Amino acid sequence: MSSFATTAILLRRVDFGDYDLIIHFYTLNKGKLSVIAKSAKKSTKRFAGILELFSVLDIVCSKGRGRGLPVLTEAIIKHPFANIRSNIIKTAYASYWAELINECMEEAQKQKQLFYLFRHVLEALDLGQIPAAALSIIFQIRFMTISGLRPNLSSCSICQTEIGQTKENNFAFDIGKGGLVCSGCAAVSVRKLCLSKGTVKQLLWVKSGDLAKAIRIRFTSQALKEGLEFLEAFVPYHLEKELRSLVFLKQIRT
Numbered sequence: 136m137s138s139f140a141t142t143a144i145l146l147r148r149v150d151f152g153d154y155d156l157i158i159h160f161y162t163l164n165k166g167k168l169s170v171i172a173k174s175a176k177k178s179t180k181r182f183a184g185i186l187e188l189f190s191v192l193d194i195v196c197s198k199g200r201g202r203g204l205p206v207l208t209e210a211i212i213k214h215p216f217a218n219i220r221s222n223i224i225k226t227a228y229a230s231y232w233a234e235l236i237n238e239c240m241e242e243a244q245k246q247k248q249l250f251y252l253f254r255h256v257l258e259a260l261d262l263g264q265i266p267a268a269a270l271s272i273i274f275q276i277r278f279m280t281i282s283g284l285r286p287n288l289s290s291c292s293i294c295q296t297e298i299g300q301t302k303e304n305n306f307a308f309d310i311g312k313g314g315l316v317c318s319g320c321a322a323v324s325v326r327k328l329c330l331s332k333g334t335v336k337q338l339l340w341v342k343s344g345d346l347a348k349a350i351r352i353r354f355t356s357q358a359l360k361e362g363l364e365f366l367e368a369f370v371p372y373h374l375e376k377e378l379r380s381l382v383f384l385k386q387i388r389t
């Protein structure tokens with residue numbers, strides 16, 4: 136049987152029968168990958184304490200028979216990120232990011248950029264020097280860019296006026312249109328949120344470019360509040376999915 140190796144982040148574990156687990160990973164070399172970990176549920180020796188949520192692992196799998204899932208044969212822990220799992224708020228944020236990836240990425244659709252983005256925000260969340268809310272803004276906006284759903288933050292989505300050219304300090308963001316609308320057009324917009332000019336600037340700044348630099352940005356408290364509210368409405372609307380972990384995150388945050 137042929138086998139393959141890759142670095143992987145553990146997104147989700149699902150019980151499978153009495154002994155086995157199905158594990159969903161986001162991997163560097165193969166994108167999203169589901170594998171079966173045999174006897175992982177009962178055995179204390181095999182994979183004990185290794186197959187934990189959000190940890191980064193080096194894994195080896197053998198190809199399954201026929202259409203069966205690949206079988207996990209080896210797993211070595213690289214980054215346990217144990218501080219995330221011991222904190223409920225951090226766990227809630229990481230669960231939301233993991234669910235976004237698990238729900239929106241196709242199997243075997245490789246996106247190395249997304250792997251590095253996810254690992255980077257998890258690492259920062261584990262270290263705890265950057266607010267989880269800031270990391271969540273960076274993750275969501277860059278995740279949207281990678282998935283091709285780019286919110287329009289530079290011109291009015293109805294009349295195309297360049298937003299940067301206007302003297303307004305507050306803009307409306309039309310969730311349905313996926314972009315900002317100028318004050319003249321905002322009257323006809325139905326699903327809108329308010330974003331200040333400063334928030335838009337900070338969002339544009341972290342949307343692309345160097346990730347390590349983006350992560351060190353200090354969001355204003357207004358940008359944190361508006362940015363989270365905006366992305367947590369925009370992302371599920373455009374994915375047309377209700378994300379259970381986002382509902383949970385919103386509950387425990389209040």
Ligand SMILES: [Zn+2]
Nearest residue numbers: 291294317320
């Ligand atoms: Zn307009």
